[in-house]
Structure formats: structure tokens, C-alpha cells
Amino acid sequence: MNDECRKRAAGTVLLIMLLLVGCSQSGHDGKVEQVGEDARDVHLAEVHWTYSGEEGPDHWGKLSPDFAPCSEGLEQSPIDLTNATTVDGGAFERRIGETALTIEQRARVMNLVDNGHTIQVTNDVPMALDLDGKHYELVQYHFHAPSEHTINGEFAPLEVHFVHKSAAGELAVIGVLVEEGEHDPIWDPVLAALPTHDGESRHIEDLELDMSELRPLPKRYYRYHGSLTTPPCSEGVEWFVMAEKRQISPEQMATLVPLLDNNNRPVQPLGERELVLVSVE
Ligand SMILES: [Zn+2]
Numbered sequence: 001m002n003d004e005c006r007k008r009a010a011g012t013v014l015l016i017m018l019l020l021v022g023c024s025q026s027g028h029d030g031k032v033e034q035v036g037e038d039a040r041d042v043h044l045a046e047v048h049w050t051y052s053g054e055e056g057p058d059h060w061g062k063l064s065p066d067f068a069p070c071s072e073g074l075e076q077s078p079i080d081l082t083n084a085t086t087v088d089g090g091a092f093e094r095r096i097g098e099t100a101l102t103i104e105q106r107a108r109v110m111n112l113v114d115n116g117h118t119i120q121v122t123n124d125v126p127m128a129l130d131l132d133g134k135h136y137e138l139v140q141y142h143f144h145a146p147s148e149h150t151i152n153g154e155f156a157p158l159e160v161h162f163v164h165k166s167a168a169g170e171l172a173v174i175g176v177l178v179e180e181g182e183h184d185p186i187w188d189p190v191l192a193a194l195p196t197h198d199g200e201s202r203h204i205e206d207l208e209l210d211m212s213e214l215r216p217l218p219k220r221y222y223r224y225h226g227s228l229t230t231p232p233c234s235e236g237v238e239w240f241v242m243a244e245k246r247q248i249s250p251e252q253m254a255t256l257v258p259l260l261d262n263n264n265r266p267v268q269p270l271g272e273r274e275l276v277l278v279s280v281e
Contacts, residue, residue: 047064049230057070060233067233069232069233075235078149078175079149080153081152082152086277090279108205109204110190110204110207111203112193112194112195118143123207123211125211136171139164141160143256143260144263145260145264148229149177157257158178162215174240175240175242179246179247180248183251188252189208194256195259217280219244220277220278221242222240224273225237225238225239226239
């Protein structure tokens, strides 16, 4: 085990401890069970992977039999969002979960962890996504820099992934590309609490974070069937990427981006899949 792996193992232990604390404090069983785009399972977390070099994206599929979809999958993410079929209406319907905490949709507790691949955030407010008759709940959100999805071949400096999970374990991810522009105060509490090295975690209380502002309802979005963008690259993920970029200030961008260290997987072939651009009015 080299130093980096040792740090990662320590990070995994911290993450598990964090989750246990989160579960006991949040009081809604199973909602904080840490799935997501990154491998949450300890077995998978033991397989070391990176974003460059011999354990980089071109080699993920060979690092473990569990990672085979990374090289053999036909419906992988991210993709370049281009030549989409435009359709009216949409399946998106945001609904807030039914607990007293969600009346104001304000999160008071925030847990952040640098898991060695990204900075991942969880809050105490259940955020739901009802889609095609299925109910998903937000389990975590995290960051990639530069963006993983591109729009007509162009990267944004940052992409946020809001990872939702159904009771059956299906994943739906909302991707938001972020560019430099206006200061967005909604992100300040998150940016003020960022962990700065692998394995570090932070627990924040007494927040006033408006989750509906953080994860807004998109008016136009790309939709396609894809995968996790990190090993094990599992497919069957419903992807929604907002067509409009959000903005944060150059100062906000400079606070976050250097901590992410180019954690974006290259775009994957669309193949036989359909890419649609949905307008909701
Ligand atoms: Zn992601």
C-alpha cells in the first residue's frame, strides 16, 4: 500500500464514520446510505484508480473485473451533448419530501468529504425527484473540474452532479455545468467549508442553505441513458444535464477548482443511444 492508497484507506474509514454519524442524526433510515457516482462499497473502494497515468480512465476497465463496464459498456457517461433531438414538455417534476425539515427547504446540517476523487456533500434535507412514475431522493452532490459533459464540444470549468437514488437502487443524476460570471451566494456556505486534502471531512451545523436554490428545476435539459462516470462505470443511470449553465464568480471558482485536480472522465461515444433536449414551459 503506497502513501496515497493509505491516505485513501484512511479516507474510507472517515467516510464510513461520517455516514454512521449522518444516519443516526438524520433519523431517516437508508437515505444516507452512500451510493453514488463513486464506488461506495468498501470492496470497490480498495481498488485504486486515478484520472491520469496507468490507473487513469483508459485503464479503468482492466483494474478490476468489477470495472469491466468502463471499457466494455456501450452506454457510458459522460458524453458530448450535441445534435440532440428537441422535444417539448418533460418528465421532470420536483417534489419535496414530507418531513418537517423540508417546510422551508432549508438545510441546517452539511457533511463534506474529500474522498480522493471528488468533494462530496450531503445535507439533512430530503430532496425528491419524481420521474416516469419513479421516486428518487437526492443522496449527495459532488464536483468535477473541468466539466465531464461538453456542450457542442465545449467544456465548462466546473460541473456539479446531484445524485438521486430510488428505493430500488436506480440512479438519476442531474448535471449542472458552471461557468465564471456573477457571484452566486447560495454556494458560499459550501465553499466556506470545503475540505482541502484527501480523506478530510467536515461537519457543519446551524446552516441556512436553501436547497431549492441549490438544485433548481431546469427549464431546458438534455436527457439520455448513461452510466456512472467513475469506476465501476455501472450503466442504467438516468442523466439530465441542464442546458443553461449556472454562474459563480471567478473568486468562487478559484476556491473550488484547484481542489478537484482535473477529475473529469473523457467523453464517451453516444453509440446507438438517443439524446434529447427537453424544453419545459
Ligand atoms: Zn460525478
